Amino acid sequence: MTGGRESEIGCLEDVYVTDIGLTWIASRWRVVDLFDREPDRHPLPEEGPLSEWLGFAAVAVDEFDRSKAAQLGQDVQRLLRSSLPGETIRTVWLAATHGILDPDEHGMTGRTWLRRIEEGWLARVRQDDPAFVPLPPQPVVDEELRQAVIQVIxxxxxxxxxxxxxxxxxxxxxxxxxxxxxxxxxxxxxxxxRLLLRAVKTYSVPVPADGETYGRFVALGERFGYPYWVVREGLNDRRID
Structure with a gap:
């Protein structure tokens, strides 16, 4: 009975989930006041936009169930343990957030910024579980899936x-x-x-109005096992019905 109840709760949660992990944090750019970028908006450094963004890492732990909260740590480590240069990480972060927070403006590389996010996430997780140790990253490296994503890009x-x-x-x-x-x-x-999806939604880039392209976007989300609205919510769908 317990397992069934947990499954039911998970299904109900998925109805409201529109992003997960690092890209969920990036999606918070819409709720950040643009005026927070003005230096006199917050007289103390700890009250500035950087602190606001880092706070989202802690919020992710409270917002989602354990598996989805753990996705943030997975995403960060997938990037940090890759061969990607900091500038590439900075570029995809800028696109995912409409350039609202640029790590360069705060004296950080893309990799340093990810470590700051991870620190905030871990600190919040360990409030509940002091012995928590993140699982090693498990990136999706299947070549067929890679090519499918490249084609959609x-x-x-x-x-x-x-x-x-x-x-x-x-x-x-x-x-x-x-x-x-x-x-x-x-x-x-x-x-x-997910970074592609976030960028396409952030800049409201239209999905080609041929039906097939939209279907490929949705099909990829299903293959990755995303909650229903992760692909659909906010997508500038130009299908011809």
């Missing part, structure tokens, strides 16, 4: 490039498409796909 490559390099506000994410491809091939196909 190519369907929106040009409009995504233009949108990310010429945003109406925020720091531009120059070189986004090759950066996403590197995440997919050098780090993790799953995380690379």
């Amino acid at each position: 190519h369907t929106v490559a040009e409009p995504l490039r233009l949108a990310s390099e010429q945003p109406p506000y925020g720091v531009p994410a120059t070189g986004l498409v090759p950066a996403l491809e590197r995440v997919v091939t050098e780090a993790c196909a799953d995380l690379g796909y």
